[in-house]
Amino acid sequence: MQIRDLPYSDPGDPDVRSGPRFLYWLGRNQLRGQLKSLAWGLLHQCGIAGFPFGVGMAVQAVIDRSGVRLIISGGLILLFGAVTAIGDTMLHRTAVTNWITAAARVQQLLARKTAQLGSALTRRVAAGEVVAVSTGDVEKIGWFVEALSRFAAAATALVLICVGLAFYLPSLGVLVAIAMPVLALAVLPLLPRATQRADIQREKAGKATELASDTVAGLRVLRGIGGEELFLDRYRRASQEVRKAAVRSARMWSLISAIQVLLPGLLLIGLVCYGAKLASEGRISVGQLVTVYSAVTLMLFPLRHFEEIAMAYSFSRPSAKRAARVLSLERTSYENEGTASGSPAGDLYDPATGLLAPAGRFTAVVCGDPDAAGALAEQLGGHAESASEEKAPSVLLGGIALDDLELDAARRAVLVQDKDPVLLSGTLRELLDVPSSGEVSAEDALAAAQCGDVLNALAQASVDDSDDPMRTRITERGRSLSGGQRQRLALARSLVTDPEVLVLDEPTSAVDSHTEARVAAGIKHLRAGRTTVVFASSPLLLDHADRVVFVHDGTVAAVGVHRELVHTEPLYRAVVTRETEEETQAFAEIEESA
Structure with a gap:
């Protein structure tokens, strides 16, 4: 796999049973x-390993005053230098390719899982954790994948060098062959503690990231209530905990690094002392001593890869665990093995509550509990996550259960816009460029959502002389717009989609009463002949509905039109008129006396 071939046509089915398995x-x-990286790494390491032989041969040639051998040794050094340069270049190229392609695979898996779960994702895991996994965790996972092949090449090179030295000069080579495994494994007892500290640091950093993400997302509200200092102080404390954990982790890794410098240094001192003694006794030549000394010195370079792979695994293991946790999430309402793939049409019916939305009609739903309304809206779209082990009955569209539909088909049939829709950054044209039936233009959707003032504001903010609001860039989450403007743009996006069934949860909660009445009329006109379900409690919107359903305590309590239900249903009237308990009781007494 090359970088130019990204993205993957299919990132695969990951093993998410645990972080190490992932x-x-x-x-x-x-x-x-x-394997490519391993091959180039071996070439690079073997090139480095050849330098001691060439240097030792050159030193001995000078001592023996042999010009021919000196030229040969110089040629060998140049050859090993070229091999080292080529191997290092290609090793870096292939290793970075492994890093980037591994990170891209993980990001594709996360994107696919996000698309599958939809709104259920942020109910199962915090949004900040998803951000942390898709950024920092992906980088650490890629680091381990990249370091793995370089470590394998270094370990193989160490074995080959030790074996070569043992045959080249047994008196010193055997000593090196025995010492090298000790040096490589000397830090092994410290790794569990270092890994534990790295896990703690990663956990605290993840919590700080979640806190920062949630704080930024709610910054406008925090400023409104004067709570930004409180949350800033919380983040300061969280960041200090991350700093302390990072310092403790760094101390342990510093100790590991110090050991990997100290022990090879002691080996070199012992090797030089013993080798000098053998050379003075004439048992080995000076060139052989230089060769062994140079080889051991250069062996310190591949030894560093043992520390690197330990660090990479320690940091990537918790990251892989978090990624596996997100990737292991499954829907509890939609089942991916749906059998029907067509686009059903007809009445929308929820067996759990008895809610019926006739096909082609504008149905308004009133719930006394806003949270219950949001949950019911998600249930109508098949997005609800059951908290109990017993699964709720599936919503039916035209007599076909949404659970029996393929995920794409169900999403094409029913679109749910929650009460807090998200606007992605980009131009207005890009915002409205969504999968749709093609029967509703962007201009008609914007007009129905009463976005005239929004278009004027965007035209004034145009970066060129065209004054075209469609080319004006909207900031992330539409933070440069008011709450009502964001809400109406999100409504226009949903209207452009033109699904068979459109479910809107409080689509006018952030607009004034005059605009709300016009928006309600625009929705009814534009969605004529299409099934529309609106969760609201505003009389201005309810008065435009063809049918109003009042849901109380999880079941349908009354069905009718708004003007009738206000007079005949006290509970309904209490919800839509915001009556107090005293007023409700007074109305009840008047009705009884009448």
């Missing part, structure tokens, strides 16, 4: 890239 799955799916 890392193993990633490495196995990039076996070809790992």
